[in-house]
Amino acid sequence: MELIVAVSIGALTAAGIYLMLRLRVFPVIMGLTLLSYATNVFVFASGRLAVGAPPVLMDGVEIYSDPLxxxxxxxxxxxxxxxxxxxxLVALGATVEGGSDKVNAPRKEAEK
Structure with a gap:
């Protein structure tokens, strides 16, 4: 189970970094979203991966999941x-104003 979670965190991180290096705005946003998902899974996994374990300490239970x-x-x-x-919304505004959704595209006024 830990191997599956570790591989999925690595795949989400790799896909997020790949998308953040694109020159378009919306893949960058999707990359940030994937990185936040990877971080969430990492933090969730840090609370122990115990299937069917209670999230609180109880008498007689040695394995529990941390609720924090x-x-x-x-x-x-x-x-x-x-x-x-x-x-x-910021990306849509920049796309409408700039005429392009490229990250490093010059503005329309600069071209004239």
Missing amino acids: PQALVLTAIVISFGMTAVLV
Whole structure:
């Protein structure tokens, strides 16, 4: 189970970095989203990967899942959703104003 989670974190990170290196705005936003997913899975996995274990300490139970990383990931999901929405709106505004969705494209006024 740990190997599957580690490989998925690595794949999400690699895909996120690849997309962030693109010259278009929307793949960069998708890359940031994938990186936030990878970070969320990493933080979630740091609270122990125990299937069917209770999230709190109980008498007679030796293996438990730590609830703090779960709460942090839940908060991070909400924050990353809001961040992604703001980035999409900023990218749409820059695309409409600049006429292109390239990251390093010159503005229309500079071309004239």
